[in-house]
Structure formats: C-alpha cells, structure tokens
Amino acid sequence: MAILTFLTVLTAALPLVNAHFGLEYPSWRANTLSDENESYSQWTYPCAGVPSNATGNNVTDWPLDGGSLVLDMHHPWTYLFVNLGVQINPGSTVSNFNYSLSGQTFWNVTGNGTLCIEKLDLPSGFKPKDGDRASIQVVTTDSGSALYNCADITFRANATKLSGDKCKSSDNVKAYQVQSGAASSSSGNGGSSTTPSQPSNTGGVAATGVSTPVLTSVVGLAVLFAYSMAL
Template sequence: MTSLDIFLLLAFLSSLVSAHFSLQYPPARGDSFLPPASQWVYPCANINTTENRTAYPTDSFAIGVELHHNWTYMFVNLGLGTNGSSNLNISLTPSPLNVTGKGSLCLKELDIPADLRVENGLNATIQVVTVGESGSALYNCADITFSTNTTALNISAPDSENCPNTDAIRVEELTTATATSSTTNTTSSASASSSSSGERRARASLSAGVILLGALGISSLLIV
C-alpha cells in the first residue's frame, strides 16, 4: 500500500468517525465504530448483546455524549426490561433537541415520566438518537439497572467526571410555531417582515419534525 493509499484510507476513516457520535455515559453497549457494528442500524447500532449494565437513579439522571457535528437533532428513548432495546417506547425528550456545537454534552436531569413506576433493580436500555443535515439517524444504546443507592445518583450527576460539558455547545427544544398575520389595512412594513419571518420559521420547524419522523420511524417521538 502506497503512502497516498494510506493517507486516503486514514482520511476516509476520519470522516466516518467525525460523522458519528459517542455515548460516553452511561457506557455504551459496545463499540459502535467497529464492524459489524454500525450506528446507522436501528435500534442499537447492530450491537445486540448486553455485556455491561450501569446502576442509575430511579427518578432523574444525566446522560453524557461526545458530538462531532457542528449541529444535530437529538433525543433519548427508554425501554424497560432485560431486553429493553426491543421496546424503546418511552421518550425522555418529548421534543427533539436542537444541538449546536462540537464536544462533550451533558444532558442534565432527564426525568422519568411521573406515571411510570420504576423500581429498584429494574433493568432497562437507554437509546440516544442523533440526526444530522443528511436526515439520516444514528443510534447508540446503553444498558442500565435502576438503583436507589445514593452512589448511583452521585456518579450520574450533571457536570461530574462522567458527564462533562463543553461551554460552546447550545441546546434548545425543537418546537413547531404558528405564524400569524395582521388583518388591518395599516400593517407596517416591519410587521409584514416579522410575519414573513415567522412563517418561514414555522415551515422550517415543521419540516424538521417531518424529516425526523420519517427518518427515524419511531412512534414515540412527539413534536409539540
């Protein structure tokens, strides 16, 4: 293999890594960068066996990821049971998150739905999904066991060693907007410009939601 071939191969592999993301905490089910694993494969990057579980609090907790895109849409699902990845129907982010910036992101204090009974010792699977500008979804999963032990709460705390934050990253909930227009004959040019801008934002937000629904194929995603 020539030096040029090696350079091209390294550049190609680097581009693959930069187009993906890492689930840092809780530790991912496996290395989704190594074949036959692939983050393109639903639901857990083609990693179907569980070799490690992390003790996690029973009410709210944080999740740490490492992002390589300048921006991405992200949301988190939960599946209960030892084989939780077969039933990831509980959304911990009812509205998708619009994330801008690269680096470490700690999703702080994701709440378990109030009507969901989570008991000490219950196994579950966390699924983190990102969608970039191509509209394609990437998946990573982590397996956990809910625990009432205070140690689980401490190691899962936001901004701990397990869940650092890069200051430049910004996170906003993605929602649809309703554009309104004036019915009076005295609408100023500034008002007209604002209405037009609102309509564009509404269409963009709605289109993003449709892309997410179509690309991910997950019925638990809600856009409010």
C-alpha cells in the first residue's frame, strides 16, 4: 500500500497534459470528453469516475475469445495498457481490473488519430461463458498523469470482432509492443488494422517490438503505476 501511495502521488506530481483520448469501441461507459459530463475526469482511477452502466444502455456484445478495440488518440505518443475486470454480482460496478489484455507487457503508441486493434486476445486460462458481464479498462500515460476510460461488455457466443472495413487505423498511427528482448519490427500499409501482440505486415498499425533497456525511467514508472492500480 505504501508503494502504491508513493506511485500515485509521484505520478500526480508530473506535469499534466491537456490532451485526452476517446474510447470508440466497445462503447465507453460515458463520453468523458463531453462538456455535459463535467463531473467525470479521465484522471480519475479506475474509470474516470463513471460507474458501470451509468446510462443503462452502453453495453457491447464481445466475442468469447476476445474482440476489437478502437481508440481516438489525441497525444503525439503514449503508453497504452488495456485491462479486464469481471462483474461478480449482477448490477455491481466493476472496479477490479485484474486481467491484462495488453499482451505480456504494454504498447507504445505514436501518432494522433484512430487506433484500431482488430483483436485483443484473452489471458490464457480465462474462459468466459455466454452472458458473462465484464468491463474493459483503457489506461494511457506519457509525460503526465495516467488517463482512464472504461467500457462495459457482455461476452456472447455469436459476437464477432470488427470487420476490416470497420477497423481502420489512421495512416500515421503506429503501435509498438514493448518487449523484454531485442527489438524487432514490422510495418504495414495504411488504412487497416493489426494486432500489436502478434506483428503483421498487412495492417495499418506497425507492430514493433521495443527492447526494454532503451526505455526511460518514465516508462518504468508507468508500468509500475498501471499494474499496481490494476491489482
């Protein structure tokens, strides 16, 4: 708890950034960028201050083996973490995001615009059933405080990931999977998508492995902060 408190205070002390991000798919709990939702703040852990199903209808059907994610990125670069929390009791707010959907580490995303990840694979051993409710937490952080948004989902056997024409990233947006080994890279053509944890040369987002030793201490702080807050 002392470490978590220290990281929270230290991260909050970093210069705040003006830019935020949008969660386009699955549908976010509420539009935390709207002037009509001034009570919500993307700086508020774990979900910008928005409880589950605040609007009663922003719940997206998601495939049993993982689905798509679409973000509207407003930062020149950011570190991206995606987590999953399971609803324990019907109607309760999901606030414990103890599953990572970011691969074995996290992503470094560069460029402003749309980022579409065609499929987020579920953790090994996690087998949801049709009708199970959960929430997806998206965390971004760069030189300022971490930002949060969440989306409520229902796992469905008949749900599918987004098709190629609906999952297109901006030409200038690239996602880099941070790895613990030597760096490797792949690039793709503009206007489509990819799965960052599994590099492909057919997608619009270049999924590149970044060697951990080249990252700055800010990255280390971001990793510790995001994972500690998810526990």
